[in-house]
Amino acid sequence: MERILISGPADPRLDDFRDLNHSDSRPDLPGGKGLVVAEGPLVVGRLLESRFPVRAIVGFKNKLDSFFASFQAENSGVDLSGIPIYEVTRETLATVAGFDMHRGLLATADRVVEDSVASVLEGARTVVVLEGVGDHENIGSMFRNAAGMGVDAILFGNGCADPLYRRVVRVSMGHVLRLPFAHLEGSYTTWQRSLEELSQAGFHLVSLTPDPAAVHLEDALKGRDKVALLVGAEGPGLTEHAMRATDVRARIPMAPGTDSLNLATSAAIAFYERDRSQRT
């Protein structure tokens, strides 16, 4: 492992980190390089341990020093050979990235071929299915909370934002790089048919909804072996099409006259209840 000192922002070896607000866009979008970008020691560490092939690491001298001092000690299994490590000044990185990267440590990786739904479901007992969730912060929180409370995988129905977007990686604290995920095929009105694959795999399909006519979450989850929790977008929630394809509609009991909870918070409560129902 060798560090390469970079003398200024024009060096082409920093191209992965150039104009960072755009370089994480999906490869099919204009200017999108489709790179996976990790920021800060915790998330860079998780990227190094992940299935994504790391392209480069860049950082300030002191940030690289402290990162590798603790990372190598704890993770002797990760092979860093062949990964270029670029040492830059704060000014250089700010010019390259397009804004001040105060964390001072970044890494990029290539995307990999996405897992199939079947492979993601194999061995899983709790999965989340998202529909129409376009907010990166909500998707990031979803991964963080899912990982924290023992959810095995996240499946994406129609209309969701890209889970490998830089902000999702950051908000998820890198868990999007660890927790399996896959996309269900189909359009706005047809993707719901692919839920059949989950039913056939033995999953009890539970729609999360604020509808007062729905059953309490705890009753919907009680005694179930495999569970798929469906969560819709903030505001509109799940489509009627999606809810019809599920076994039960469940709600978190709410005080009268209040608003429904934030999407990621509702889902976190469902993850908690699911975990709880398996313990008792």
Added chain:
Amino acid sequence: MERILISGPADPRLDDFRDLNHSDSRPDLPGGKGLVVAEGPLVVGRLLESRFPVRAIVGFKNKLDSFFASFQAENSGVDLSGIPIYEVTRETLATVAGFDMHRGLLATADRVVEDSVASVLEGARTVVVLEGVGDHENIGSMFRNAAGMGVDAILFGNGCADPLYRRVVRVSMGHVLRLPFAHLEGSYTTWQRSLEELSQAGFHLVSLTPDPAAVHLEDALKGRDKVALLVGAEGPGLTEHAMRATDVRARIPMAPGTDSLNLATSAAIAFYERDRSQRT
């Protein structure tokens, strides 16, 4: 109820809304007017129904039209007489506020004398106590989630941010204007003594902590009549001083190798479990 058409940003009647990023600062801070500021129809409506005396309402013509068309129909009990309603253009409001207020509807109110801890505890069965929570977004989410899941009041220990800051009002969806709150007296190392008042009022004091040695949340809450949930800052959590002053330390069960949940998410799960424990 009469609308006053304002012709330009220099009009002194718009002074409440001037330089809005500063006017909500606490009155004891330089430049702080200490106003309560509500943004958007939902929160402006909640401000009008609240205990805070409304000073003025400002909005674009179409936003005022639609707001009053629906508000008056539903809330005949609110007296709007004497509250000036200023109609402005988008350009005028942007110049006055200092940024583009795309929601186009705002209201200001004066602060009121804060409730005493004793009055807030009266009749309450579930309260939250915050320590060192300086993040406005977390405090706002806390109020939204507390209101949604039947928490009766929020108490502030040492080191918390101002709950009437504009961003808190917005993130709470106006619930900070409805849910009772009060401040416990004392400094970093002494405020914990005021928890004694809660114990004397019959509250079972529960510290929320990621400590793996703590008991499961459900066991800490089971069969309790009155509960006070203590929540500390993101990162450091509760001080040892605070935890020592409580009856039990409780944790949300987490998957190994993951990070603790976000503060507001952890608290929301505790509110859910508290509500659940009272139903069974």
